[in-house]
Amino acid sequence: MTQQPADDDLLCHDDAAxxxxxxxxxxxxxxxxxxxxxxxxxxxxxxLAGMPGLLALAAPDAIGDADPPVPPSLLPxxxxxxxxxxxxxxxxxxxxxxxxxxxxxxxLVVLVWAIARPGAAPTNSADAGTSTSASxxxxxxxxxxxxxxxxxxxxxxGPMTATLELDDKRWGTAIxxxxxxEQSMRGxxxxxxxxxxxxxxxxxxxxxxxxxxxxxxxxxxxxxxxDHISAFEIRLADGRTILRGSP
Ligand SMILES: [Zn+2]
Numbered sequence: 377m378t379q380q381p382a383d384d385d386l387l388c389h390d391d392a393a394x395x396x397x398x399x400x401x402x403x404x405x406x407x408x409x410x411x412x413x414x415x416x417x418x419x420x421x422x423x424l425a426g427m428p429g430l431l432a433l434a435a436p437d438a439i440g441d442a443d444p445p446v447p448p449s450l451l452p453x454x455x456x457x458x459x460x461x462x463x464x465x466x467x468x469x470x471x472x473x474x475x476x477x478x479x480x481x482x483x484l485v486v487l488v489w490a491i492a493r494p495g496a497a498p499t500n501s502a503d504a505g506t507s508t509s510a511s512x513x514x515x516x517x518x519x520x521x522x523x524x525x526x527x528x529x530x531x532x533x534g535p536m537t538a539t540l541e542l543d544d545k546r547w548g549t550a551i552x553x554x555x556x557x558e559q560s561m562r563g564x565x566x567x568x569x570x571x572x573x574x575x576x577x578x579x580x581x582x583x584x585x586x587x588x589x590x591x592x593x594x595x596x597x598x599x600x601x602x603d604h605i606s607a608f609e610i611r612l613a614d615g616r617t618i619l620r621g622s623p
Contacts, residue, residue: 391417395424522552526608528621535561536586538619540569540608548599551581553610559589565612571598572607581608 387410393399394407411417522541530537538555553569569581582596598605602623610619 388414388417391420392424392427395421395427524602524623526621526623528608528610528619530618531609531620532616532618534618535588536567536610536618538610540621542602542623544602545597548597549602549605551596551598551608553582553584553594553596554591555586555594555610556591557586557588561586561588564588567618568611568613569596570609570611570617571600571605572609573600573604574606575604576606 387407390399390403390407390410394404394411399407407417411421520543523544524542526540526542528538528540535558536555538553541552541554543550543552551569555567564585564587566583566585568583571579571581573579579598579600581598582594584592584594584596586592605623607620607622609617611617
């Protein structure tokens with residue numbers, strides 16, 4: 377059978393009617409032909425297979441028909457009842473298909489809402505970051521963004537990348553070194569943060585050791601106020617500068 381894709385698409389809509397036994401003999405044959413080839417329909421028929429049993433509980437007979445019993449000799453009445461039952465069954469199929477579509481739409485809305493919810497994750501991570509830096513500082517409030525963030529550029533290629541978070545203090549500048557080390561880094565190497573002030577004087581703000589594969593937040597400090605700092609340099613024990621940046 378070589379059916380046009382459009383016909384196939386239309387047949388795909390018969391899945392619920394097929395499972396409910398609501399297709400005419402000819403339509404059922406056409407659908408079964410289609411079902412052999414269409415994986416989408418195979419899946420939906422499997423999914424819908426339990427439905428007739430559930431719907432039987434809600435069948436007109438089970439709900440209760442208000443009409444009194446009709447003597448079988450009354451052919452016109454029987455015909456009318458048959459037609460009415462047929463209409464009811466079609467309505468039922470339409471209702472089931474419509475219900476599935478509505479349920480899918482609701483699910484989509486929920487999914488889109490969950491995905492598009494305005495910045496839930498960024499807000500959380502920002503909170504976590506600032507609360508950590510606040511606890512690293514000495515007198516800041518419970519939640520405070522750093523006064524300035526200084527990215528450091530690599531001077532010598534190495535396994536470390538770092539950013540400095542600066543907070544102005546009356547005694548100088550609180551600094552959080554946010555540093556990451558490649559997993560492949562060998563051993564633990566000590567680093568020193570040198571502060572170069574606007575007069576060219578160099579002082580150490582603190583030292584720490586790197587841990588391979590870890591991002592660390594190291595609180596250090598300098599008496600130099602932010603407006604008197606001209607550069608930060610992360611140096612190795614032998615004095616070589618590996619990272620540098622300016623506020
Ligand atoms: Zn199909």
